[in-house]
Amino acid sequence: MPTESTEYRGKATMEKITSLAKRRGFVFQSSEIYGGQNGAWDYGPLGIELKNRIARAWWKEMTQLHDDIVGLDASILMHPRTWEASGHVENFTDPLVDCKKCKTRFRADQIPPENLAAKKCPDCGGELTDTRKFNLMFKTHIGPTEDGAAVIYLRPETAQGIYVNYKNIIQSNRMKIPFGIAQIGKAFRNEIVTKNFIFRTCEFEQMEMQYFVKPGTDVEWFEEWRGRRWAYYEKLGVKMDSLRWHRHGPDELAHYAKDAYDIEYLFPMGWRELEGVHNRSDYDLTRHTEYSGKDLQYIDQDSSGGSVPRYIPFIIETSAGLTRTLLMILCDAYDEEKVVSGPEGSISGAESSISETTGSISETKGSTDDWRTVLRFHPAIAPITVALLPLMKKDGLAELAQDIRRELKEDFTTDYDQGGAIGRRYRRQDEAGTPFCVTVDYQSKDDNTVTLRFRDSMEQVRVPRTQLAQRLRDEIKAYHRSK
Ligand code: ATP
Numbered sequence: 214m215p216t217e218s219t220e221y222r223g224k225a226t227m228e229k230i231t232s233l234a235k236r237r238g239f240v241f242q243s244s245e246i247y248g249g250q251n252g253a254w255d256y257g258p259l260g261i262e263l264k265n266r267i268a269r270a271w272w273k274e275m276t277q278l279h280d281d282i283v284g285l286d287a288s289i290l291m292h293p294r295t296w297e298a299s300g301h302v303e304n305f306t307d308p309l310v311d312c313k314k315c316k317t318r319f320r321a322d323q324i325p326p327e328n329l330a331a332k333k334c335p336d337c338g339g340e341l342t343d344t345r346k347f348n349l350m351f352k353t354h355i356g357p358t359e360d361g362a363a364v365i366y367l368r369p370e371t372a373q374g375i376y377v378n379y380k381n382i383i384q385s386n387r388m389k390i391p392f393g394i395a396q397i398g399k400a401f402r403n404e405i406v407t408k409n410f411i412f413r414t415c416e417f418e419q420m421e422m423q424y425f426v427k428p429g430t431d432v433e434w435f436e437e438w439r440g441r442r443w444a445y446y447e448k449l450g451v452k453m454d455s456l457r458w459h460r461h462g463p464d465e466l467a468h469y470a471k472d473a474y475d476i477e478y479l480f481p482m483g484w485r486e487l488e489g490v491h492n493r494s495d496y497d498l499t500r501h502t503e504y505s506g507k508d509l510q511y512i513d514q515d516s517s518g519g520s521v522p523r524y525i526p527f528i529i530e531t532s533a534g535l536t537r538t539l540l541m542i543l544c545d546a547y548d549e550e551k552v553v554s555g556p557e558g559s560i561s562g563a564e565s566s567i568s569e570t571t572g573s574i575s576e577t578k579g580s581t582d583d584w585r586t587v588l589r590f591h592p593a594i595a596p597i598t599v600a601l602l603p604l605m606k607k608d609g610l611a612e613l614a615q616d617i618r619r620e621l622k623e624d625f626t627t628d629y630d631q632g633g634a635i636g637r638r639y640r641r642q643d644e645a646g647t648p649f650c651v652t653v654d655y656q657s658k659d660d661n662t663v664t665l666r667f668r669d670s671m672e673q674v675r676v677p678r679t680q681l682a683q684r685l686r687d688e689i690k691a692y693h694r695s696k
Pocket of ligand 1: 370402404411412413414415416417418419486487488489532533534535536537538
């Protein structure tokens, strides 16, 4: 039960999200038994299901639904020249200052300018060091020697793996411009400040798509992709008034960018970047041409007229953090709602009693002081799609519920829970974001029907067992978030 005063109820705070994530096995601190590892997190049973589903939804959106986009899985370790060409060795830095007194480390651009000017620590008033550039790439060595020639980096973004494979993909898959390459994978950044749970971490995952276009058509394609990425979040059931665009001003533009917008989400700590949509111009392929000595021009075979035009394509990038999206989805889905017992029996707490003869359980929203925490995930990304709950363990109800679970398993992620009062079990599933519960009761034995209970409305309908799987499929397809 939430302990906050009423006015704060219903709102996602970082504390609530972090504690729910741990309690229910979404996300744990890395190496917690050793005191934890900063900037690293582990995804538990519900977390990995959610992460896989978010990735799957993105992959479907970006590849399956687009004939002109193909996938790639490039390696994390790349030739070190890659990062010279990309500009990361030179430019991928954050300005860093340390407090000499309390030893806290800050990003110089994230502390008040007056503190920076006076070299005064914003936490303790101690003296700050000079600002120095700090490269965010993790540097290590490959092979047994640790000399300069053996230096290798953990990739700080997945994009470069796409650029260095662009020619391979054109040749092997006969791709014609405009076309895109999508990739999901790990990236590593030695972030100075890693607060706010999994928002900014040293090890994270990205979902990136690089779209190669003819120069001169880039502005049009940039707008097209901005529109498509916005529409995607709507489809995912995200609260659209919690999203906004932020255009990069001249000071914010990365060294490669011609134009850049972020999609920002209203996280509990404020508006923050969720995804970037960038017009990267011909910067990357021009640089890789220079550094590799390979001709990365596109040869336009379909071009009419005498000579075959060759050009370095422009690139429109859509770059989202997978783990950051997971945090957004948790915050967005989080809700607390007041519930009262219905006419047939209380559903709140262990004392709840159900009409055992009819097995009827009802819930209504109302005014007594009973709250439920519910994660309103879109059913397509919920970690568990359907939970099977026998009303009683005895009289063959457990066996019947298990039997139905076996039937649904091939097509849905299922859970089974026979422990405790049915109201308690509904609450556990609400908190895990399970959109559908199927309750098996005495009537089920007589007429082969079950109760299908909806997470959001708490409504229940009686469904013949034979129609259950199809009904679930239809409900997932038709899902529309109402609050
Ligand atoms: P920020 O300004 O927040 O550091 P960025 O502009 O450097 O981010 P990009 O390089 O554009 O971010 O990366 C694309 C996406 O990758 C971001 O929108 C974000 O979702 C994700 N991302 C970047 N850095 C991190 C990180 N340290 N931890 C988790 N996700 C990250």
